[in-house]
Amino acid sequence: MIIEQPASKRKLKLVEINGDLIIIGGGLSGACAAITAARVGLSVVLVQDRPVLGGNSSSEVRLWVLGATSHMGNNNRWAREGGLIDEILLENAYRNPEGNSLIYDTILLEKVTNEKNITLLLNTAVYDLEKKEDDTIKSVRAFCSQNSTEYILSAPLFCDASGDGIVGFLAGAAFRMGAESKDEFGEGFAPQKEYGELLGHSLYFYSKDTGKPVKYIPPAFALDDITKIPRYKSFNSSNYGCRLWWIEYGGRLDTIHDTETIKWELWKVVYAVWNHIKNSGQFPEAENLTLEWVGTIPGKRESRRFEGDYMIKQQDVIEQTFFHDAVAFGGWSVDLHPSDGVFSELPGCNQWHSKGVYGIPYRCYYSKNIANLFFAGRIISATHVAFGSTRVMATCAHGGQAVAVAASLCKRYNQSPSEIGKHHIQELQFELLKTGHHIPGLALKDYIDLVQKAVSINASSTFQLNEIPVSDHWQTITDSVAQMLPVDQQQMPSITFYARTKQATNLKIELRKTSKSFNHTPDVTLEKIEVEITPGVENYTIAFKSFINEACYAFVCFMKNEQVELCFSDKRITGLLSVFNAINPAVSNYGKQEPAENIGVDAFEFWCPKRRPAGKNIAMKIEPALKSFSPENLRNGLQRPVASTNAWVAAVDDLNPTITIEWNEAVAIKKVELFFDTDYDHPLESVLLANPETTMAFCVDQVKLLNDKDETIASITGNYLSRRIIEFAEAVTTSRLNLVLSNSNKEALVSLFEIRCY
Known part of the structure; x- marks a missing residue:
């Protein structure tokens, strides 16, 4: 029993916590920064002002995680962000x-709580800070409403991943809106003149079928005139969740201080939309539907951007600027929205894509005037236009991982974030690449990796691309389709394909390549050929004249002809894709x-894959065979296809292949790291879109x-992750290492990107 006498004033319970790195904001970027920092040995305090982690990706908002893959709707092949965010999406x-x-919430929470170096403070909001010097933060103050406790959190380094940049704002860091x-x-x-309008907030709703009629009476605050929403005529009863991204408002307001006002306006719209669906009489199929969930906090897009x-600016995104200090990458379109949001007569978004992914420099991830402050998430140093691309969550999470590793180097060398960029950028990039964290234009050069010192790497078989086997799957060329083939400084091989038609026609075929070898936009046409297709089923051979003078992907393009069917293959082969010149309106792709x-x-065309179980390769024979799958790829420092496959692949009939690594003398192996093909081309959207499989088709298990x-x-059994680490309690001494691999998906050839030994 507690009895306290009256007092003039009482103080809150106060808890002081010290750490190596304080991260404010438990959205996806902050969570990934915290997990990464903990794994590299830092003591981390993760402060989140909400009851769940994940920010816009959490169950409070329910936006799917996306980045450079852009719903597979642009030309960024094998572009899913690597490292920790890849691990999270594969686990999900x-x-x-x-x-x-x-x-999804529980998976992210588990990842954080599994790390013993993380102190997690949920429902805790930072509201003040103290400085050691004018440019150095000493501590932040935070309050948890659930346990009525105040915290003083001290560290030599801080990372603001809060979305609105509360710490950067309080610290006096330079910012823009x-x-x-x-x-x-x-x-x-960019506009002719600067302006203060922003991208707005969004709220979503979910509906469900109850199996019996459900009436709906809207709340009094619901918008009373649905025609105030210009696109009301396009509503339908089947859309829910973040497919309703366009229910957006607030771009003309202060998206920080007016958030509650914006939320109320969005509630008015959401309940009016549902009232229209239920009571207008235009949607009889909605009779049994009820509202299952409506968001209670808006998903924010834009507020402060710190310097x-x-x-990073528009030209860096579009022209794919190479930065010596790149530590992450993006690839979402420059995606800007009208400031009036759902009340605008304009389209809900205006997306412009680059021809490929672009690097993001380390210099964007820390404050130019606060010496010990990192930034992660949508508030990094970007212009408003570039922000239209860098703001999406997988890109933000990828950057959060880079910040965490940079913080570990700050501790190792007792240097500030900016000093790490000046003196240790290659070490930072090296540490990131080791985890499967992709950085465009860079390959891992790990000189302590014992595999680099091996005298030979051999395999029981190696796939020679002389044939993509036929199947009984035929597909009409309703959209132009291309087979991507990895070539390298050679005469383009001839190809034999299989076609059938009911009446004679001419099929146009084009051979294309990319203007930049590391891209996958077929914007250079090398040859145009016309083939006479005769009735029935026939095979046709094309002898190309072109010499390909660099390692890149060649595109054999079969142009649209609805009178012709092509034979496709059931075989899934690492580094091979068919792509279609179709449309994907979700990302402003209209071909x-x-x-x-x-x-x-x-200006360029979009050639994009189809999602499994569609998206099969085009059956064909290739002469001479393409030899892009050597075991030597296992130590070339690249863990995904770029200008070539960068993988070893076994022969079609070798279902349990063996890789043999030999040294001149016995070596002591303490750790083995393996990198598998988990289909980096697949976006793995975190919510709403159901995945057709729980493990990626290409992945060795x-x-x-x-x-x-x-x-x-x-x-290892039951593998489904890109990266697996085997550590031995005692070092294994051996002059040879054999790996026996298998894949439960028998239509996918066994493959591996990398093996490293320490």
Whole structure:
């Protein structure tokens, strides 16, 4: 029993916590920064002002996680972000293929709580800070409403991943809101004059079928005139969740201080939309539907953007600027929205894509005037136009991982974030690449990796691309389709394909390549050929004349002809894709991007894969065979296809292949790291979109390691992740290492991207 006498004033319970890194904001970028920092040995305090982690991806908002893959709707092949965010999305696909946001919450929470170096403070909001010096933060103050406790959190380093940048704001870090003028950075897509309008907030709803009629009486605050929403005529009863991204408002308000006002306006719209669906009489199929969930906090898009030592701009996104200090990458379109949101007569978004992914420099991830402050998430140093691309969650999470590793180097060398960029950028990139964190234009050069010192890497078989086997699957060429083939400084091989038609016709075929070898936009036409297709089923051989002078993907394009069917293959092969010149309105892909003049955006066609179980390769024979799958790829420092496959692949009939690594003398192996093909082309949207599988088709799921005495020293079963680490309690001494691999999906050839030994 507690009895307290009256007092004039009482103080809250106060808890002081010290750490190496304080991260404010438990959205996806903050959570990924915290997990990564903990894994590299930092003591981390993660402060989240909500009851769940994940921010816009959590069950509170329910937006799917997306990044450079852009719903597979642009030309960014094999572009899913690597490292920790890849691990999270694969785990979610494995456990949660239906895209349940509540299950996603638990997966993210588990990842954080599994790390003993993380102190997690939920429902805790930072409201003040103290400085050691004018440019150095000493501590932040936070309050938890659930336990009525105040916290003082101290560390040498801070990371603001809060979305609105509360710590950066309180600390006096330079920031911007609104759009820069065209003149400031020379951005073609920027306005003539700067303005303060922003991208708005969104709220979603979910519905469900109860199996019996359900009436609906809207609340008094619901918008009373649905025609105030210009696109009301396009409503339908089947859309729910973040497919309703266009229910957006607030771009003309202060998206920080007016958030509650914006939320109320969005509630008015949401309940009016549902009233229209239920009571207008236009949707009889909605009779048994009821509202299952409506968001209670809006998903924010834009507020403050903080200034680092560099501001990434439109030209960097579109022209794919190479940065010596790149530590992450993006690939979402420049995606800007009308400031009036759902009340605008304009389309809900205006997306302009680049021809490929672009690097994001380290200088964007820390404050230019607060010495010990990192930024992660949508508030990094970017212009308003570039922010239209960098703001999406997978891109933000990828950057959060880079911040965490940079913080570990700050501790190691007792240096500030900016000093790490000046003196240790290659080490930072090296540490990131080791985890499977992709950085465009860079390959891992790990000189302590024992595989680099091996005298040979051999395999029981190696796939020679002389044939993509036929199947009984035929498909009409309703959209132009291309087979991507990896070539390298060679005469383009001849191909034999299989076609059938009911009446004679001419089929146009084009051979294309990319203007930049690391891209996958077929914007250079090398040859145009016309083939006479005769009735029935026939095979046709094309001898190309072109010489390909670099390692890149060649595109054999079969142009649209609805009288012709092509034979496709059931075989899934790492580094091979068929792509279609179709449309994907969800990302403003209408087959070809045709921008207005002088906005600084390229015109080009979109050639995109189809999602499994569709998206099969085109059956064909190739002569001479393409030899892009050597075991030597296992130590080339690249863990995904780029200009080539960068993978070893076994022969079609070798279902349990063996890789043999030999050294001149015995070596002591303490750790083995393996990198598998988990289809980096697949976006793995975290919620709403159901995945057709729980494990990626190409992924090796069984591994056995043997020493030079043919003794089994380790094994992996049931694998579904890109990266697996085997650590031995005692070092294994051997002059040979054998890996026996298998894949339960028999239509996918066994493959591996990388093996490293330490």
